Amino acid sequence: MADYLIDDDGVLKNKLGITDPNDFKEAEQEIVTNKTAEILNEAQQTFDLDYLLHIHRVLFEDIYDFAGNIRTVDIAKPDASTPFCYVQFLEAESRRVFDKLANRSYLINLDIKDFIKEIVILAVQLNALHPFREGNGRVIRLFLIMLTNYAGYLLDYSQVxxxxxxxxxxxxxxxxxxxxxLVYGKAVTR
Ligand SMILES: Nc1ncnc2c1ncn2[C@@H]1O[C@H](COP(=O)(O)OP(=O)(O)OP(=O)(O)O)[C@@H](O)[C@H]1O
Ligand SMILES: [Mg+2]
Structure with a gap:
């Protein structure tokens, strides 16, 4: 994993030239907040892997060289018992997830109860993929907000x-x- 890091336990290599973790977190947050607003203004109608990569690219293009690109190393959360999808399976697994989503017409025409069930399944699958070296949570949440909008509902994470x-x-x-x-039951409304 060292290829992505400035040093062994330092921050990720970044275009901002920042090495202090707190300064970096602050700068990253400000940029991502502004870029998030850009994405929210888009009128997206296709919810595929390309769109997920697009969101990552827009959010992180000023920060990371790997913006918009799938990771090339295996990753795990320190407190998790298993790692996220192994790199060697990322392409096939993401194809499976997004093919299924397209076959379900991006979850349109579902009543709210069924929509919540389906978006939870999708959220779990995307989190298990964890396609990026960093920024997965923010990119996946934004993707799901845009998809929910398209399906005629509102996804508001500030409810939780x-x-x-x-x-x-x-x-x-x-x-x-x-x-x-329960979380998505609270966050998704008409
Ligand atoms: N132990 C865990 N098991 C499974 N998923 C986890 C675990 N810890 C965190 N996550 C998920 O990983 C996401 C964080 O991944 P990552 O650090 O790549 O994204 P981020 O956008 O930088 O962070 P955040 O989501 O906190 O803003 C969280 O939003 C959560 O959904
Ligand atoms: Mg993170």
Whole structure:
């Protein structure tokens, strides 16, 4: 993983030339917030891998050389019992997820209960893919906001706390999606 890092436990190599973790976090947050607004103004009608890569590119192009590109190293969260999708399977697995999403017409024409069930399944699959070296949470959430909009609903993550969401993501990754269903039940409205 060292190829992405400035040093062994330092921040990721970045175009901002920042090495202090707190300064970097602050600068990254400000840029990503502005770029998020750009994406929210788009009128997207196709929700495929290219669109996910596009969101990552726009959010992170001023920050990382790898913006818009799938990771080339295996990654895991320190507190997780299993790693995310191995690099060697990323392409095939993401094709499977996005083919299924296209076959379901990007989840249009579902009543709200079924939509919530489906978006939870998709959120779990995308998190398990974790296609990028960094920025997966932000890119996936924005992708899901845009998709929900297209399907005629509203996805508002401010309805849940960050801790609640991350805890539910963890539990779902360990194969129990009950908490995540509650989270999306609160966050998705008409
Ligand atoms: N132990 C875990 N098991 C499964 N998923 C996890 C775990 N810890 C975090 N996650 C998921 O990974 C995401 C964070 O991944 P990453 O750091 O690539 O994204 P980010 O955009 O930088 O961070 P964030 O989502 O916190 O803004 C979280 O949003 C959460 O969904
Ligand atoms: Mg992160």
């Amino acid at each position: 706390s960050a801790d609640e969401l991350i805890n539910a993501d963890k539990r779902a990754f360990e194969s129990d999606d009950k908490l995540l269903l």
